[in-house]
Amino acid sequence: MIETPLGIAKIIGDNEGISSVSVLNSNEVITHIIPDELQDCVYQLQEYFNGDRNQFNLKLNPQGTDFQKRVWDALEQIPYGKTVSYLELSKQLGDVKAIRAVANANGKNPLWIIVPCHRVIGSDGSLTGYAGGLHRKQWLLEHESPYKQQSLF
Template identity: 85%
Template sequence: METCTINTPLGFAKIVGDIHGISSVIVLNSEEIITDIIPIELEDCVIQLQEYFGGSRKQFNIKLNPQGTDFQKKVWEQLNQIPFGKTISYLELSKQLGDTKAIRAVANANGKNPIWIITPCHRVIGSDGSLTGYAGGLHRKQWLLNHESPYKQQSLF
């Protein structure tokens, strides 16, 4: 497995993957040393993340290889279907997966998503529109949703 660390507007991110695809992208809560030379297996991921944060990318085209249970992978695949700039509720996600009673299991799988931003778990919110849990912190979830919003909030000052 190859690894690299990049800086993003939301902090340092560690990318892990190999020729089979990206297995994880995690946001770190500490300062890290930025990787000088990006391994070739991770170059597309780094470029596409930079494009996303720069505002020129709305969809990722990267080979993914997350590790998890079959159920988790099924949930993560469904997350990849949520369009840029859109949100759905955990209940709606459970319905799409065919079992509204599995809402807690779906939420748990969502929280274990190892591929930050690319598999957009930040686009899942509470049925009442609330920003429920997010492994990267609710401030990051809010930033990502604002970043993807077609309605940009202007600062008054």
């Protein structure tokens, strides 16, 4: 477990690759001993949060159905700083009628941030559904935005 600006992240993986990265909604004990298999993931996530990385280069091993894996592969093609709608994603996958199945697979993405499900929004631009909470989705999209918001306070 590592500390991020959005909470404690739990990373699971082995020699076959990273199978899960999730953000926890509770205060867990942070592990200071990181297994060799997870060190590169921790390093790349830290770079991402520092603003020094916009693409991950990790061996991934998520568990899911063939359809879910197709959706997750499509998510990885969404460029940093960009968003697509669930409808656009369904079209890219070849079936506009599969929008609910695509949304469901998106919600089951086990690789928080690394497979960027946060880059999928509603057709009207709304921040619909996000397993990690909409406040985290908004933070991630603002973090990746080329247009940084300025604040007077």
